[in-house]
Amino acid sequence: MFTLFHHPFCPHSRFVRLALGEIGVDLQLIEERGWERREAFLALNPAGATPVLVAEGPSVIPGAAIIAEYLDETLGDALAERRLLPSSVGERVEVRRLMAWFNEKFFKEASNPLVTERIYKRFMSEDEGGGPPSADVIRAAKANVRYHLAYIGWLARTRNYLAGDRITYADLAAAAHLSAIDYLGDVPWAEDDAAKAWYARVKSRPSFRPLLSEWLAGVPASRTYVDLDF
Structure with a gap:
């Protein structure tokens, strides 16, 4: 346990x-x-x-x-x-590279500012950094989502999954960050069909079900969030 x-x-x-x-x-x-x-x-x-x-x-x-x-x-x-981290050295390097891309770069540039401004601040006191969301921060983060989505689309067009032939930590990291902001409706899925198709496959996995069932009171999920065929 x-x-x-x-x-x-x-x-x-x-x-x-x-x-x-x-x-x-x-x-x-x-x-x-x-x-x-x-x-x-x-x-x-x-x-x-x-x-x-x-x-x-x-x-x-x-x-x-x-x-x-x-x-x-x-x-x-x-x-x-x-196994979510492959056995060969080269494949493990690529999975770790992409994990870092999404857990560090995507987080800093897109998912963290959007979640902080649009969700966390609702529950923070003024001393904790709460207050109204910053329109400038949200605008910049949403612009960053677009180029990250394009990168995901390029990976999805050249591989079966993001780091190779099967699902790995790389896919789960990317999907986790996208899911948090997809709840808010901040992913422009219409801009990249390959990224959208890849995400639909990952979102359909049983491991995703608990996440899709959780809703935040007062903040309804976007139309695409729970739809497996969006």
Whole structure:
């Protein structure tokens, strides 16, 4: 049994939830609002950021990239063809490169500013950084989504999945970040059919179902969010 401290709209948390869903492990979820900086949570992760995975032992594993490596090191061999980090060195490098692209670059330029401005700020006090969303930040982030979507489309046209012939952490990272902002209607799917088709395949996987079933009170999901044939 794993326990995951997460926020439902934290893209990194969504990535880890998708990975755990693909692996097929029992999971207990605890919602955490990192900006509140709870002492008990800071004891688990002094950085105060989600996600944090607590495994039997207990072992505390903070951060999406570290959790992904931990899961591969402890469970990867038993997964055989379902392993989310391939066995060959070259393929592992490519998966890690794309994981970093989405968990770092896409997060910084698109998913984090959109989720922060349009969701997190609703629940933050003024001292925590809350307040009305910044139209300038949202405008810049939405523009950045377009070139990231074009890159995903290029990858999808040249490979079966983003990093090769089968699904890996790379696909889950990209899909996790896209899903958080697709909820808000901020992904221009009409601009790239290849990216849209790839995302539809990933979104149709059983690991995605728990994410699609979660809605935020007062913020309805976009039309495309739950539609598997959008």
